[in-house]
Amino acid sequence: MEFTFDPAQLERWNSRFSAEGYLFGKEPNAFLASQRERLKPGMSALCVADGEGRNSVWLAQQGLKVTAFDFSPVGVAKARALAREAAVEVDHRQSDIFRWDWSAARYDVLVAIFFQFLAPDARARIFAAMRGALAPGGLLILQGYRPEQIAYGTGGPSQVENLYTETLLRESFADLEILHLASHDDVVDEGPGHRGMSALIDFVARGP
Numbered sequence: 371m372e373f374t375f376d377p378a379q380l381e382r383w384n385s386r387f388s389a390e391g392y393l394f395g396k397e398p399n400a401f402l403a404s405q406r407e408r409l410k411p412g413m414s415a416l417c418v419a420d421g422e423g424r425n426s427v428w429l430a431q432q433g434l435k436v437t438a439f440d441f442s443p444v445g446v447a448k449a450r451a452l453a454r455e456a457a458v459e460v461d462h463r464q465s466d467i468f469r470w471d472w473s474a475a476r477y478d479v480l481v482a483i484f485f486q487f488l489a490p491d492a493r494a495r496i497f498a499a500m501r502g503a504l505a506p507g508g509l510l511i512l513q514g515y516r517p518e519q520i521a522y523g524t525g526g527p528s529q530v531e532n533l534y535t536e537t538l539l540r541e542s543f544a545d546l547e548i549l550h551l552a553s554h555d556d557v558v559d560e561g562p563g564h565r566g567m568s569a570l571i572d573f574v575a576r577g578p
Contacts, residue, residue, distance in 0.1 A: 373468045373491075373492045373495065375441065375466050375468070379487070380441060380442065380466075383441070383442040383444075383445065384442050384443070384444045384445075386563070387421070387422060387442055387444040387445040387448060388444050391561070391562075392422050392424065392448065392452070392561055393421070393422060393561050393562060393563040394421060394422065394424060394560045394561040394563045394564055395424060395559075395560050395561035396424055396427075396452060397424060397428075397560070398424055398425050398427075398428035398429075399424070399425055399483045399484070399513060399560065400558075400560075401483075401511075401513040401570075401572050402425055402428070402429075402481060402483060402511060402513070403428065405511055405574060406432065408509060408511075408549075408574070409429070409432050409434060409479065410433075411432065411433025411434065412433065412434070412435065413434045413435070413478035413479050414434070414435045414436075414437075414475070414477045414478045414479070414505070415429050415434045415435065415436045415437070415477055415478065415479040415480070415481060416436075416437050416438070416439075416475075416477040416479070416480050416481070416503060417429065417436065417437070417438035417439075417481045417483075418439070418467065418480065418481065418482045418485055418500070419439070419440055419441070419467060419482070419485035419487075420438035420439060420440050420445075420449060420462070421440055421442070421445045421449070422445050422448040422449050422452065423438065423445075423446075423448065423449025423450070423452040423453060423460065423462065424452070424560075425438075425481055425483055426438035426449065426453075426460045426462065426481075427449070427452050427453050427456050427458055427460060429460075429479070429481065430453065430456070430458035430459060430460050431456060431458055434478075434479065436459075436460045436461065437460075437461040437463070437475070437477075438460055438461070438462050438463070439462070439463045439464065439465045439467075439470055440462075440464065440465075441464065441465065441466035441467065442464075443464050446462050446463070446464045449462045450462050467485070467488075467496055468492075468496075470499075472499035472500070472502060472503050473502070473503075475503070476503055476504060476505040476506075476508065477503055477504060477505055477508055478505050478507075478508050478509065479508065479509045479511065480500055480503055480504055480508065480509070480510050480511070481511050481512075482500065482510070482511070482512045482513075483511075483512070483513050483514075484513065484514055484515070484525075484526065484564070485514075486514050486515060486526055486527050486532045486533060486534070487527060487532065488532060489529070489531060489532065490531055490532075493532070494542070497542045497543070501543065501545065501546065501577070504546075504577035505577070506577060506578065507576060507577055507578075508576070508577045509549075509574060509575070509576055509577075510543065510546065510573070510574065510575045510576075510577070511573075511574050512539070512572075512573040512574075513570060513571065513572050513573070514526075514533065514534040514570070514571055515527075515533050515534065515568065515569055515570065515571070516533055516534060516535060516553055516569040516570065516571050517530050517533045517535065517569070518555070518569035519533060519568060519569040519570075520533075521569075522566065522567050522568055522569060524558065524564065524565060524566030524567060524568050525558065525563060525564040525565070525566075525568060526568075534571050534573075535571070536551055536553055536571065539551065539571070539573050543573075543575050545578065546575035546576060546577055546578070547575060547576045547577075547578075548573070548574075548575050549574045549575060549576055550572060550573065550574040551571075551572070551573050551574075552571070552572045553569075553570070553571050554570055554571075554572070555567060555568065555569050555570070556568060556570060558570070
């Protein structure tokens with residue numbers, strides 16, 4: 371089955387990223403930053419749907435060798451600008467998630483933060499590709515919204531089927547060793563795009 375993006379989605383994200391400043395701020399996602407002790411200089415990392423670059427730039431600041439992609443050329447341009455501002459090197463590329471060559475490299479760390487624009491069938495395909503992109507013993511670091519986020523309305527998609535549950539993550543990554551899995555409600559302050567009380571789920575797993 372061939373998966374493609376609605377061109378209107380690209381137009382929407384280009385428009386959102388075209389606003390002054392950074393939609394999700396310049397600081398890394400708080401959960402990602404909390405996992406710093408698991409990261410070592412020299413590790414290779416891939417940031418999925420990286421947007422304006424806040425997470426990929428932070429990983430590069432920790433000494434990792436970082437590749438990142440997003441389908442929005444506006445987002446990628448701002449990510450490159452953020453890397454220049456921080457004086458770090460990141461291999462920022464423009465690609466949509468379905469056209470990314472998941473077999474091109476295997477990564478010590480794969481970061482997937484708030485990319486919940488996929489319906490369940492497409493998500494299953496991408497989750498499988500992510501598992502395959504992990505190097506032996508590689509880390510998957512993921513944060514997303516739970517279905518309860520719909521009521522908060524402080525970020526994320528409006529389609530409840532796109533949101534994550536603990537059962538979904540356990541089943542989707544059953545072949546990985548789960549190091550951390552937690553559901554919680556907390557205030558998020560990550561630029562105007564993510565601000566307010568949020569229903570979150572955190573996940574870290576290690577590949578075989």
